[in-house]
Structures are given as C-alpha cells and as structure tokens.
Amino acid sequence: xxxxxxxPATRSPRRGLRIGIIAASVAVLALGYVAVCAAAxxxxxxxxxxxxxxxxxxxxxxVSPQRIVNQQDEPTAIxxxxxxxxxxxxxxxxxxxxxxxxxVTVLVCLDAEPVEAGSDGPRYTLTERDAEIREDVLRSDxxxxxxxxxxxxxxxxxxxxxxLPSANNYAIGLAExxxxxxxxxxxxxxxxxxxxxxxxLRISEPSGLSDRNVASATDVVELGRLALAEPxxxxxxxxxxxxxxxxxxxENSNPLLGDEGVVGIKTxxxxxxxxxxxxxxxxxxxxxxxxxxAAVLGxxxxxxxxxxxxxxxxxxxxxxxAVTLVDAEARIGTVRTWQGRTVELRPAKGxxxxxxxAETASRTVEVGAMGAGEAGRTAGxxxxxxxxxxxxxxxxxxxxxxxxxxxxRLTHPIELLTR
Numbered sequence: 230x231x232x233x234x235x236x237p238a239t240r241s242p243r244r245g246l247r248i249g250i251i252a253a254s255v256a257v258l259a260l261g262y263v264a265v266c267a268a269a270x271x272x273x274x275x276x277x278x279x280x281x282x283x284x285x286x287x288x289x290x291x292v293s294p295q296r297i298v299n300q301q302d303e304p305t306a307i308x309x310x311x312x313x314x315x316x317x318x319x320x321x322x323x324x325x326x327x328x329x330x331x332x333v334t335v336l337v338c339l340d341a342e343p344v345e346a347g348s349d350g351p352r353y354t355l356t357e358r359d360a361e362i363r364e365d366v367l368r369s370d371x372x373x374x375x376x377x378x379x380x381x382x383x384x385x386x387x388x389x390x391x392x393l394p395s396a397n398n399y400a401i402g403l404a405e406x407x408x409x410x411x412x413x414x415x416x417x418x419x420x421x422x423x424x425x426x427x428x429x430l431r432i433s434e435p436s437g438l439s440d441r442n443v444a445s446a447t448d449v450v451e452l453g454r455l456a457l458a459e460p461x462x463x464x465x466x467x468x469x470x471x472x473x474x475x476x477x478x479x480e481n482s483n484p485l486l487g488d489e490g491v492v493g494i495k496t497x498x499x500x501x502x503x504x505x506x507x508x509x510x511x512x513x514x515x516x517x518x519x520x521x522x523a524a525v526l527g528x529x530x531x532x533x534x535x536x537x538x539x540x541x542x543x544x545x546x547x548x549x550x551a552v553t554l555v556d557a558e559a560r561i562g563t564v565r566t567w568q569g570r571t572v573e574l575r576p577a578k579g580x581x582x583x584x585x586x587a588e589t590a591s592r593t594v595e596v597g598a599m600g601a602g603e604a605g606r607t608a609g610x611x612x613x614x615x616x617x618x619x620x621x622x623x624x625x626x627x628x629x630x631x632x633x634x635x636x637x638r639l640t641h642p643i644e645l646l647t648r
Contacts, residue, residue: 262639262642263635263639265646266635266638266639266642266645266646267635267638269638269645269646271567271600271601271632271633271645272567272644272645273598273599273600274564274565274566274567274598274599274600274630275564275598276562276563276564276574276596276597276599276608276609277562277563277564277565278561278562278594278596279560279561279562279563280559280560280561280562280594281594282593282594282595283591283592283593283594284591284592284593285589285590285591286552286554286582286584286589286590286591286592287552287584287588287589288550288552288584288585288586288588289550289552322445323429323431323443323444323445324443324444324445324446324449324502324505324526324527325440325442325443325499325501325502325527326437326442326443326444326449326497326502326505327437327442327497327498327499327502327505328372328395328397328436328437328495328496328497328498328505329437329449329452329495329496329497329505329507330400330432330434330435330436330437330439330442330497331391331392331395331400331435331436331437331495332392332452332453332456332462332494332495332507333418333430333432333435333442333452334391334400334403334404334414334432334435334436335388335391335392335400335403335456335459335462336421336452336455336456336459336462337404337414337417337418337421338403338404338407338408339459339461339462340417340421341407341408341417342384342407344384344385344461346460346461349383349384349385349386350383350384350385350461351383351384352381352382352383352384353381353382353383353384353387353402353406354379354380354381355376355377355378355379355380355381355382355402356378357378358402358405359376359378359398359402360376360378362376362398362401362402362405363375363376363398365398366397366398366401366436366438369397369438371397371398371436371438372394372395372396372397373396373397373398374390374394374396374398374399374473374476374479375475375476375477376398377475377476380474380475382473384403384461385461385465386473387399387402387403387406388403388461388462388465389465389468389471389473389479390473390476390479391403392462392465392466392494392495393465393468393470393471393479393480393481393482394479394480394481394482395437395482395495395496396479397436397437397438398436400435400436400437401434401435401436403435404435411434411435414434414435415432415433415434418430418432425451425455427444427448427451427452428448429443429444429445429447429448430443430444430448430452431443431444437497437499438499440499440501440502446524446526449507449524449526450507450522450523450524452507453494453507453509453522453524454522456493456494456495457492457493457494457509457520457522462494463492463493466481466483466492466493466494466495467486467492467493468481469481469486469487482496483495483496483506483508484496484506484531484534484535484538485506485508485510485535485538485539485542488510488539488542489510490510490511490512491508491509491510491511491542492509492510492511492520493508493509494507494508494509495507496534498531502526502527503526503527503528503529503530503534504527504528504529504530504531504533504534505524505525505526505527505528505534506523506524506525506528506534506535506538507522507523507524508522508523508525508538508542509521509522509523510542510545512545512546514549514583514585514617515549515551515581515582515583515617516583516617516618517583517616517617517618519585521542521545523538523541523542523545525537525538525541548585548586549583549584549585550583550584550586551581551582551583551584552581552582552583552584552590553579553580553581554580554581554582554590554592554613554615555576555578555579555580555581555592555611555613555622556576556579557575557576557577557578557579558575559575559576560573560574560575561574561575561576561594561596561609561611561624562574562594562596562608562609562624564599564608564626564630566630566631567632567633567637567641567644568631568633568637572626572627572628572630573626573627573628574596574608574609574624574625574626574627575624575625575627576611576622576623576624576625577605577607577622577623577624577625578622579622580592580611580613580620580622582613582615582616582617583617584615584616585616588616590613590614590615590616591613591614591615592611592612592613592614593611593612594609594610594611594624595609595610595611595612596608596609596624597609599630600630600632601630601631601632602626602629602630603629604625604626604627604628604629605625605626606625606626606630607623607624607625608624608625608626609623609624610622610623610624611623611624
C-alpha cells in the first residue's frame with residue numbers, strides 16, 4: 230500500500246500569540262524608554278572655579294611712600310586723614326615739635342571741654358594773669374599777641390590766636406583755663422596720648438617753647454589726622470586770617486596755605502630745632518576725596534621748609550596704587566557641558582580700586598549650578614569690597630551651552646536618569 234503524502238506542519242496559534250506579545254512588549258518598552266529619556270530633566274551643570282574663591286589685595290610694595298619721604302634728607306612723614314597709617318624715613322626718633330605743640334594743646338583742651346559744632350564755645354575774660362603770661366613769653370623771645378585786659382574772648386578766638394599767628398601766650402592761657410596748672414595739663418596730655426597710641430609724644434608745656442616737647446614724624450602726621458577730625462580745629466587752620474575784636478587782624482603763618490587744595494595745618498619754629506611744618510592737602514584717591522598729610526621737620530630755613538613740604542605734597546599721589554581686583558579678560562572658571570565641551574566663565578566687566586599703602590581690598594567669587602543658555606548668561610557673581618565702595622561683577626559664560634539631542638539622551642541613561 231503506497232505511503233500517504235506528507236502534510237506541511239502548521240504553526241501553533243499559541244506560539245504566534247506569544248511572539249506577538251513579546252514584540253509588542255519590546256516596542257512598548259522601547260517607546261517608554263524613549264519617552265522617559267526625552268522627558269527626563271537634564272542634570273545640572275556644576276561650574277569649577279579656576280581662581281581662589283576669596284582673595285585679598287594689597288598695594289604693590291614697590292608703590293611706597295618710603296620712596297617719597299626718602300627724597301628728603303631730614304625727618305619727613307606722609308599719611309592720609311582717612312587712614313591711621315603714616316610713613317616716614319625715621320619711624321622712631323622723637324623730634325622737637327616747637328609750635329606744632331599747640332595742635333596737641335588745643336586737641337587736649339577740646340577733649341576735656343568739647344565745643345559743639347557751629348558754636349564758638351565758652352567765653353573767657355582776659356585778666357592780669359594773661360598779661361603776665363605775655364610778658365613771660367616775651368622774655369623767652371616767643372611770639373605773642375596783645376592782651377586787652379577785661380575783654381572776653383571765645384574758645385574759638387583763643388584757638389585762632391594760638392594756631393594762626395602761633396601766639397604762645399594764648400596757648401598757655403587756654404591750657405590754664407581748662408586744666409588750672411601745668412602739671413594737670415601734662416597729666417591730661419599723657420592720658421590722651423596713650424588713648425591715641427601716640428607712643429613718642431612728650432609734652433612739658435602747652436606753647437612749644439620747650440625743646441622737651443617731642444614726637445616722631447609718624448606721630449606728628451597722626452596729630453594732623455586727629456586735628457582735622459575736630460571740626461573747630463579744621464575750620465580754624467584753613468583760615469588765611471581773621472579779625473579778633475580788641476586785638477585786630479591776625480594772619481595764618483602756614484606758608485602753603487593758598488596752594489591748591491591745602492587746608493592747613495601748623496608751623497613750628499625754634500632756634501634749636503629749625504623750621505617744622507605739618508601740612509594737609511585735599512586730594513582724590515580713585516573715586517573718593519581724601520586728605521594727604523605731611524610732616525616736614527627740622528629744616529634749616531623757612532624756604533627749605535616750604536620747598537620740601539611742597540615736594541612731598543606734590544609726590545603724595547605716587548603712594549596710591551591702582552589695583553586690579555577683577556580682570557575683565559581673566560578666566561574665573563569653567564563648566565563642562567553634557568556633551569563634554571568645556572565653556573569658560575569670565576567676568577562681565579573689570580573692577581579696580583585705588584589703595585593707600587595701609588589699605589586692603591577683597592573679592593569673593595560665587596558660582597552655582599546651571600543649565601543651557603546663550604553665551605553671556607549669568608553663572609555667578611564676584612563681590613568686591615574696597616575702601617572706595619563695594620560692587621558686584623556678574624560671572625558670565627563665554628559661549629552658548631546647548632541642550633543635548635535625543636540621541637545623547639538615549640545613549641546616556643546613567644547621566645540622565647541617575648542623580
């Protein structure tokens with residue numbers, strides 16, 4: 230009997246169903262993966278600083294007032310009224326003050342008996358004791374002013390007579406009225422000097438006639454700063470002249486008063502010391518107003534005193550250093566994009582500060598997490614603190630940061646989906 234013909238095998242309906250389900254599941258999973266990757270938020274980019282986060286800036290040591298004061302052969306110092314520092318070619322040696330002493334006398338008297346701004350202070354009647362003081366000073370060959378006994382003068386007028394023509398008798402008279410005795414005056418000066426850290430200041434009497442009244446050039450500059458901070462003194466030393474009723478017109482003995490910007494403050498002359506000058510001039514340091522102060526001590530003639538003082542005042546701006554705090558072209562940091570590209574971070578602008586020798590400035594750099602954006606977008610900030618004010622400089626990107634495409638998302642699931 231012949232064999233029966235072979236019949237082709239047929240696929241099981243169940244097996245086909247299983248394959249279809251698997252294929253559909255894979256398709257669903259793939260679509261789901263694509264959807265998840267497409268919708269997933271991008272991880273934040275974290276910039277890295279390439280500079281210190283905090284920096285402090287000081288003037289270049291080559292920009293030194295020492296170079297100014299060393300042009301003079303005799304003790305010289307320079308400082309600024311808005312700064313406690315002073316610089317000199319002789320830091321420690323006490324020098325005879327002569328009539329610069331009167332600045333100390335007035336400061337200590339006003340410290341003991343303050344005069345309110347806008348007020349001329351208490352009135353004092355001139356007595357026979359004032360006439361005696363005048364005669365005593367004349368016997369010492371000192372400068373005096375007339376004493377109209379019985380007339381009353383204000384504290385301001387006593388100060389004007391002591392500081393403008395340098396009348397020794399009125400400096401002594403003011404100190405006696407405030408402290409009573411010279412011993413009490415000396416004690417007050419000692420306490421006041423200690424309070425203001427004037428370590429070389431020694432005062433034996435209020436006029437400056439004694440060669441035992443001494444201070445270093447550095448401390449003399451500090452005296453000038455303290456004097457200009459006292460409104461009454463600052464007003465008086467800037468006066469070219471004034472009229473005192475019963476005495477007449479008196480002139481300021483400061484030879485530099487009248488020079489551009491000069492605002493005082495006091496001469497000093499003794500045969501044993503020569504010619505001194507404590508002088509102040511308004512100046513501009515960067516964007517702020519300042520007052521440069523110079524002490525020129527022990528010059529042989531009035532001409533030398535004026536010449537050297539003008540030279541120091543003229544060269545004072547050389548001690549100011551323009552410091553770059555933010556370089557507009559400098560790289561502050563970098564950020565690596567999702568695609569592996571490095572984008573530099575730079576300041577949006579530069580920043581500078583004018584520093585006096587004792588001053589400092591500082592900056593801090595802050596950057597934060599970021600995402601995509603065009604070139605020039607803000608990535609952080611540089612905060613600058615300087616004597617002439619505080620400012621902020623944005624940190625920006627140097628190039629565009631582009632979001633990655635779908636292919637990157639599909640091929641970087643770990644970076645995208647695990648954070």
